[in-house]
Amino acid sequence: MPTLLDSPAVVAGLELPNRLVMAPMTRFRSPGGVPTGEVADYYRRRAENGIGLIITEGTLVGHPTASHETTVPRMTAGAAETGWRQVTDAVHAAGGHIAAQLWHLGSERRPVDGVEAWTPSGAGGHAMTTAEIDVIVEAFAEAARVAARAGFDAVEIHAAHGYLLDEFLWPETNHRTDAFGGSPARRAAFPAEVIRAVRGELPVIVRFSQFKERDHGARIASSAGELEQILTVLADAGADVFHASQRRFWEPAFPGSPRNLAGWAHELTGRPTITVGSVALTRDVTQMSRLLAGLAHGEFDLVALGRILLGNPDWARLLTENRLAEVRDFEKSHEDTYH
Numbered sequence: 031m032p033t034l035l036d037s038p039a040v041v042a043g044l045e046l047p048n049r050l051v052m053a054p055m056t057r058f059r060s061p062g063g064v065p066t067g068e069v070a071d072y073y074r075r076r077a078e079n080g081i082g083l084i085i086t087e088g089t090l091v092g093h094p095t096a097s098h099e100t101t102v103p104r105m106t107a108g109a110a111e112t113g114w115r116q117v118t119d120a121v122h123a124a125g126g127h128i129a130a131q132l133w134h135l136g137s138e139r140r141p142v143d144g145v146e147a148w149t150p151s152g153a154g155g156h157a158m159t160t161a162e163i164d165v166i167v168e169a170f171a172e173a174a175r176v177a178a179r180a181g182f183d184a185v186e187i188h189a190a191h192g193y194l195l196d197e198f199l200w201p202e203t204n205h206r207t208d209a210f211g212g213s214p215a216r217r218a219a220f221p222a223e224v225i226r227a228v229r230g231e232l233p234v235i236v237r238f239s240q241f242k243e244r245d246h247g248a249r250i251a252s253s254a255g256e257l258e259q260i261l262t263v264l265a266d267a268g269a270d271v272f273h274a275s276q277r278r279f280w281e282p283a284f285p286g287s288p289r290n291l292a293g294w295a296h297e298l299t300g301r302p303t304i305t306v307g308s309v310a311l312t313r314d315v316t317q318m319s320r321l322l323a324g325l326a327h328g329e330f331d332l333v334a335l336g337r338i339l340l341g342n343p344d345w346a347r348l349l350t351e352n353r354l355a356e357v358r359d360f361e362k363s364h365e366d367t368y369h
């Protein structure tokens with residue numbers, strides 16, 4: 031796997047030693063929304079074992095509607111910012127880079143504490159007014175300022191998987207008749223405002239997907255042409271990198287071309303892309319040639335690994351040292367471990 035491990039890359043101004051990225055994974059280990067020393071150790075371990083760029087678990091922007099969760103970390107001033115400073119210092123000391131994923135759950139926020147979920151058109155909660163859209167744009171901007179102060183190298187805007195920004199992108203959940211609904215380009219207007227508000231603080235990665243956690247067959251774009259409309263708006267707003275989330279990276283995004291979703295994002299915008307989805311979940315590396323071909327052809331620049339890194343913080347090192355036999359194949363129980 032020399033291309034994955036040995037070829038440095040400069041992406042959005044970040045000088046990365048290799049093409050490996052840790053995918054964002056929520057771990058519920060930050061009581062009161064504050065990351066602890068244990069969280070710093072967890073991320074440091076991946077950095078010191080050769081992951082070039084870490085993307086944190088989703089971190090909550092500072093608005094009561096962002097989430098009902100109490101152990102998901104926040105990206106807010108005060109104790110959380112101090113906690114994140116420990117994390118970024120640990121990762122940098124180990125030679126790594128780290129981006130903060132910024133998250134608002136949209137309709138997935140449970141209506142506890144008397145706070146209703148905010149959504150584009152009212153399905154599962156309250157339909158946001160334009161003034162409320164401005165409030166959330168500002169919450170993302172503030173979170174990016176906190177991330178910059180806390181020492182992050184980049185932010186990732188979570189616009190995937192059925193959460194708030196993705197609910198604007200998806201026609202099933204966005205029925206608005208104002209400037210934030212309608213054509214694919216208009217559905218992208220709110221995520222674009224968020225991008226515009228955070229850029230300037232740090233490089234901006236934008237994570238998007240066709241599928242939703244609750245609907246694997248969902249699509250924000252039914253054709254490459256529709257995807258182009260969406261991604262052009264996001265690229266013009268200042269997206270430096272697209273992180274195209276798929277459940278299986280080798281699946282073509284549209285009929286008629288073997289390109290995956292990251293490949294299409296690169297083709298349509300010219301921006302660097304990250305691919306992800308069931309990369310090397312086991313020692314069976316059958317799909318690896320597809321991955322290396324995609325890198326070689328410039329279809330994607332970086333490759334994110336999620337679940338395999340839960341049980342193998344040292345995955346990259348084992349590969350570099352030709353010790354693939356020692357990799358622990360992913361098992362569901364690894365999601366309950368934290369080391």
Ligand SMILES: Cc1cc2nc3c(=O)[nH]c(=O)nc-3n(C[C@H](O)[C@H](O)[C@H](O)COP(=O)(O)O)c2cc1C
Nearest residue numbers: 053054055056087088306307308309335336337365
């Ligand atoms: C435990 C767990 C938590 C996750 N949390 C997030 C998250 O906070 N934000 C996000 O964008 N994706 C999240 N994901 C999706 C992963 O980033 C990744 O896209 C997915 O696991 C597929 O990659 P993999 O097959 O290499 O695991 C999560 C996945 C897992 C398994």
